[in-house]
Amino acid sequence: MAKGKVDRRVQRTRQLLHDALIDLILEKGYDRTTVQDIIDRANVGRSTFYAHYLDKQDLLESGLARLREELGQNLAGDDGAEGAEWMLLPSLALFRHTGQQHHLFRAMIGGTGIDVVVKTIDEALTAHAQALLDQLIAERGQPCVPPRVMVTYLVGALMALLTWWLDNDMPYPPEQMDQTFRELTVSGVAAVFGETQ
Amino acid sequence: MAKGKVDRRVQRTRQLLHDALIDLILEKGYDRTTVQDIIDRANVGRSTFYAHYLDKQDLLESGLARLREELGQNLAGDDGAEGAEWMLLPSLALFRHTGQQHHLFRAMIGGTGIDVVVKTIDEALTAHAQALLDQLIAERGQPCVPPRVMVTYLVGALMALLTWWLDNDMPYPPEQMDQTFRELTVSGVAAVFGETQ
DNA sequence: ATTCATGTCGAACATGCTGTTCAGTAACTA
DNA sequence: TAGTTACTGAACAGCATGTTCGACATGAAT
Structure with missing residues (x-):
């Protein structure tokens, strides 16, 4: 026994x-x-x-432990993608994975989602981004903004895109959402309007 | 009568x-x-x-109508600030205004906030950003990402910064939060690390 | 297969909040 | 001042919660 x-x-x-x-x-x-x-x-x-x-x-x-584990596995392989130098979050894998089970994820993180679930995903992404950012800082030195704020910014933006995408019946493919997220995070608003700045 | x-x-x-x-x-x-x-x-x-x-x-x-009205007035004067070409959201006024009543706003939008309140502020900011973005598009043409997604991105990031800031006892002044938000939105992650791209 | 522990059942119970009703009373308007 | 309108307070039914208990069924171990 x-x-x-x-x-x-x-x-x-x-x-x-x-x-x-x-x-x-x-x-x-x-x-x-x-x-x-x-x-x-x-x-x-x-x-x-x-x-x-x-x-x-x-x-x-x-039941959240299982979700976290499953999510962790699905998101793990997304880091080494080509041209991912500035990519601190596995956004493509996230869109793909949630899109496959969109009924469930929409009920859990969309509209009036479940607080503790949103928080769980948020925390997982935050930890992920924080780790990669630390690495980036080691290579390139301190950024001109507080790192913790930067992580909050990135995760907040990604979660917003994700919930909007699910709530609006995924009007774009995961690849495009990922692409959009990358362009906005890496180069900013100025760049998407064609500015070289 | x-x-x-x-x-x-x-x-x-x-x-x-x-x-x-x-x-x-x-x-x-x-x-x-x-x-x-x-x-x-x-x-x-x-x-x-x-x-x-x-x-x-x-x-x-x-009671939300009053909040919305009050917020609208406090946020209105923040647009014409210098160097605000790319600024689609009145972030400085938002940090200042919520910071002044941080007890109340923290209870309403921080931690386990009140859904409908968060949604109200979110919608107000979204409408605001959408209007300014339309204007920007009229001047500069279409961006290379869907405008609606861009708005979602910006509002999501700002709301994330705001709730984090309130939940963590406002560790930076409103001016710095605003500055950080601007740099990340306008120029992106690459730029805050000193890249010219 | 028998034994013994453990999990489950189902009903009952106290508690607390909800939303409604109504007759009596108070306060405001004109 | 007269008449309308709002508030009171108590009572009520409904429903969900979380606990308890003896009876019963199913599992594990020898």
Whole structure:
């Protein structure tokens, strides 16, 4: 015992609850989903729910580790792309990955998204950008603006593009969104109007 | 009658409810504030509350018109600043204005902010930037990226800087935040590292 | 296969907030 | 001052929460 083995019944119950939550988020949104809904949908006893999770939020967060992991893997291979010298964020992979599961991601980070999910993705991207920026600083010296502010700027802009893109039914392909993001971040507004400055 | 005059009692009640809501938002956050809290704090009867507003959200939104108006006035004079050719957003005025009432704005748009408030400010900034961008396009022709995406990018980045700044106790003066935002938007990441590109 | 631990069920319960109703009372307007 | 309008306060039904408990079912271990 104590061998890390989890009782089949426990696995089953947790799976049912997670699936029910995702279903309901897609159907009626996170906020309007109640614990009552979840246990009805999962066909699980009320007391069973509270034996596993503190509340709705706790259930959601227990599924976030998986999301983070999955996202991390999908985003990892995007760094070494050609001409990526100034690219501090895996934007192409992000657009592609979220676009593939756009129903889910739209429900989770679009419109009135789920705060804790947005925060999770935000933090992951921030950590990523911060690391690459540190590297860049080592190579090229300090930029003329506070690095932390720069990271906030980049992540904020990317998250805005992403949620807008999902909310508006992905009117451009991931490649174009990535391209646009790159041009704006690297060269700025002046350059996209054809200025050499 | 029907002369636009509002009964003093009505004015009084609404003022009490609005004040109570703001108080409670600052004290315990919007989400944790209940209608019960509000009417207790305002010392107003339960039925009176529902005679004026549908629910907590309705009360909040009824106060948003004022915020929008006030914000609009404070932000209006920031456009014609020197060297503002590429500046599509009144960032300096925004940092100054929110910084002055940072307790309130932090509670409303920082950390776990209030969705509808964030959306209101976001929309106001978006409309502002969109208008200036149209003007710029008339002068200089089409940029090489979709204008709507550009607006989303700029507003998203600015909102990110603003919330970060408020959440972190305004570690830089408004002028520096504005300056940083300008440099990143206008010239991009490459330029802040001293590249001429 | 039997045993024993553990998970689940389902019902009941106290609690708290919501939104509505209504008769009585107070305050404002004209 | 008269008449309209707003507020009060209490009561009510509805619903979701989170807890508890004994009965039951299913798993793991020998």
